[in-house]
Amino acid sequence: MSFIIEIENLKKSFGKKTILHEVSLNISPGESYVIIGGSGTGKSVLIKCILRLLDIDSGIVKINGKNVNDLPQSEMLKTLLRCGVLYQGGALFDSLNVIDNVSFGLVYGYRKSTKEAYKIAIDKLEAVDLDEKIAFSFPSELSGGMKKRVALARAIATDPDIIFFDEPTTGLDPITSGTINELIVKCTKEMGISALSITHDINSLKFISDRVGLLHGGRIIWEGSKGDLMTTDDPYVQQFITGSPIGPFTGKND
Amino acid sequence: MFVVRFLEKIGQVFISFLMAIGEITVFSYRSLSAGIRPPYYWKQIAQQSLQIGYFSLPVVGMTALFVGVAMALQCYLGFSEFTAETAIPSVVMIAMTRELGPVLTALMVAGRLGASMTAEIGTMMVTEQIDALTTLSVNSHKYLVFPRLLTGSLLLPFLVFVDDIIGILGGYLTGVYYLGFNSSNYIHNTFSSMSSQDVISGLIKGVVFGFTICLMGCYHGYSSQGGAEGVGRATTNSVVASSIMILLLDCILTFVLF
Numbered sequence: 359m360s361f362i363i364e365i366e367n368l369k370k371s372f373g374k375k376t377i378l379h380e381v382s383l384n385i386s387p388g389e390s391y392v393i394i395g396g397s398g399t400g401k402s403v404l405i406k407c408i409l410r411l412l413d414i415d416s417g418i419v420k421i422n423g424k425n426v427n428d429l430p431q432s433e434m435l436k437t438l439l440r441c442g443v444l445y446q447g448g449a450l451f452d453s454l455n456v457i458d459n460v461s462f463g464l465v466y467g468y469r470k471s472t473k474e475a476y477k478i479a480i481d482k483l484e485a486v487d488l489d490e491k492i493a494f495s496f497p498s499e500l501s502g503g504m505k506k507r508v509a510l511a512r513a514i515a516t517d518p519d520i521i522f523f524d525e526p527t528t529g530l531d532p533i534t535s536g537t538i539n540e541l542i543v544k545c546t547k548e549m550g551i552s553a554l555s556i557t558h559d560i561n562s563l564k565f566i567s568d569r570v571g572l573l574h575g576g577r578i579i580w581e582g583s584k585g586d587l588m589t590t591d592d593p594y595v596q597q598f599i600t601g602s603p604i605g606p607f608t609g610k611n612d
Numbered sequence: 613m614f615v616v617r618f619l620e621k622i623g624q625v626f627i628s629f630l631m632a633i634g635e636i637t638v639f640s641y642r643s644l645s646a647g648i649r650p651p652y653y654w655k656q657i658a659q660q661s662l663q664i665g666y667f668s669l670p671v672v673g674m675t676a677l678f679v680g681v682a683m684a685l686q687c688y689l690g691f692s693e694f695t696a697e698t699a700i701p702s703v704v705m706i707a708m709t710r711e712l713g714p715v716l717t718a719l720m721v722a723g724r725l726g727a728s729m730t731a732e733i734g735t736m737m738v739t740e741q742i743d744a745l746t747t748l749s750v751n752s753h754k755y756l757v758f759p760r761l762l763t764g765s766l767l768l769p770f771l772v773f774v775d776d777i778i779g780i781l782g783g784y785l786t787g788v789y790y791l792g793f794n795s796s797n798y799i800h801n802t803f804s805s806m807s808s809q810d811v812i813s814g815l816i817k818g819v820v821f822g823f824t825i826c827l828m829g830c831y832h833g834y835s836s837q838g839g840a841e842g843v844g845r846a847t848t849n850s851v852v853a854s855s856i857m858i859l860l861l862d863c864i865l866t867f868v869l870f
Contacts, residue, residue: 467749
C-alpha cells in the first residue's frame with residue numbers, strides 16, 4: 359500500500375537534548391491523522407522535520423514516496439507545492455493583502471498569471487466562507503478567526519495532496535473553533551486531501567481525526583482510531599482526554 | 613585557574629567570531645547563488661529600489677548639506693591662519709567624494725534601512741512567515757535577501773554620488789554667501805583639483821558598503837529568535853555590526869584605493 363507520508367525512525371535533537379526519538383508513522387491518501395501530546399513534546403518540530411524546515415539527525419521521511427532528505431532544493435520546493443500548511447498563528451504575510459496571500463503559491467510556485475490566480479483565490483475564499491469584500495484587506499485588519507480562514511484558504515489554494523495543521527484552533531473561542539473544525543473537515547473530506555494535524559483541543563480531535571497518535575517522550579506511544587481513543591484504558595490517553603492533573607504526565611517535560 | 617578561565621573565554625570569543633564569519637559567508641553564498649538563477653522577482657527588486665534609492669534621498673541629502681556647510685566653516689578656521697583659504701573648495705571636494713560622502717551615506721542608510729530590514733525579516737522569522745514562504749515553494753533567500761543585496765549594492769553608489777554633489781554644494785553656499793568667496797573662483801578651485809579617481813573610489817566604497825549593510829540587515833533578521841525581544845536584539849546587533857563593518861572596510865578600502 360502506498361502512503362502519502364512515511365516516517366521511519368526519525369530522530370531530531372537540539373544540542374544535547376533529543377526531542378524526537380525514532381518516530382515512525384504512515385498516513386494513507388485521504389486519511390486525517392492527528393497527533394496529540396503535551397506542550398514541548400516536539401509535535402511542531404515533527405511537522406517541520408517532515409517539511410524539511412528543520413534538518414533531521416537520522417531516519418527517513420517520505421512525501422508521496424520521495425525521500426525529502428535526498429531531494430535537491432529545487433525538487434524539494436516542487437514537492438512542497440503538493441503540501442499545504444496552516445500555521446499556528448496563520449503566518450500570513452503582513453505586507454500583502456488577503457488575495458495576494460491566498461494566491462501567493464499559485465503566482466510564485468505554479469507561475470500562474472495574477473488574473474488566473476486571483477480567480478482561484480476568490481473561489482478558495484468562498485470555500486472557507488469568506489466574503490470576497492475582504493480580498494483587499496490586510497491581515498492586521500482581520501480578526502483571529504478570519505486570519506485562520508484566510509490561512510486555510512491559502513493552504514488549499516494549490517489543491518495540495520496533504521495539509522499540515524499546526525494547532526488550528528489555538529487561541530480561538532469555542533464557536534470559531536467549531537467553525538474552523540467544520541471547514542477543515544469540509545476541505546479535507548470533500549476535496550479528498552490527507553491531513554496531519556497537531557492539537558490540544560479534544561473537541562477538534564474528535565471532529566477532524568480518522569486516526570490519532572499520542573506523542574510522549576519523543577515517541578508515538580499510542581496509536582489508534584478515533585473510536586479507540588474513547589475506549590482505550592491507556593493511562594496516558596486517559597489522562598490527556600480527561601485533563602486530569604493526576605497520572606503519568608508529570609507536566610515537567612511533557 | 614583564573615588564567616585558564618581567562619584564556620578559555622578568549623578562545624570562546626574567537627571561535628564564536630570565526631563561526632559568525634562562516635555563517636555569514638554561507639548565508640551570502642546561498643542568497644547570491646539562488647538569486648542569479650531565474651525566475652527573478654522583479655516586483656521585489658522594484659520595491660527595494662524605491663526603499664533604498666528613493667526614500668533614503670531626504671535623509672542622505674540633509675546629512676550631506678549640513679556636513680558640507682560645517683566642513684567649509686571648519687576648514688576656513690584652520691586654513692585662514694596660513695592664508696590658505698583657496699584650498700577650502702578642493703579640501704571639501706576631496707573629503708566629500710573620497711571619505712565623508714560614502715561613509716556618512718552608508719551610516720545613515722545602515723541606521724534607516726539596515727534596522728528596518730532586520731526588524732521586518734526578524735518578525736517574519738519569529739511569526740513563521742519565512743517557513744510559510746518555503747512551504748509555498750519560494751526560496752526565501754531568493755525572494756527576501758537577493759533583491760536587497762542587489763539593490764543595496766547598485767543604489768548606494770547612486771546615493772553616494774548625490775551626497776557628494778549636495779555636500780560640495782553645501783560647501784559652495786557657505787564659501788560664497790557666508791565667507792565671501794568669489795563664486796566662479798570657488799567653482800574653478802573645486803573642479804580644477806578634482807580627478808575621476810576621487811569620485812570613483814567613493815562609488816566603489818558605496819558598492820561595498822551597500823552590500824554589507826543589506827547582508828548584515830538580512831543575516832541578523834534570519835538569526836532572530838524568541839519573539840519581540842529577540843527581534844529588538846537582532847536589530848541592535850545589525851546596526852552595530854553594519855556601522856563597525858563600514859568603518860573597518862572604509863579603512864581597508866582607503867588603503868587599497870589610496
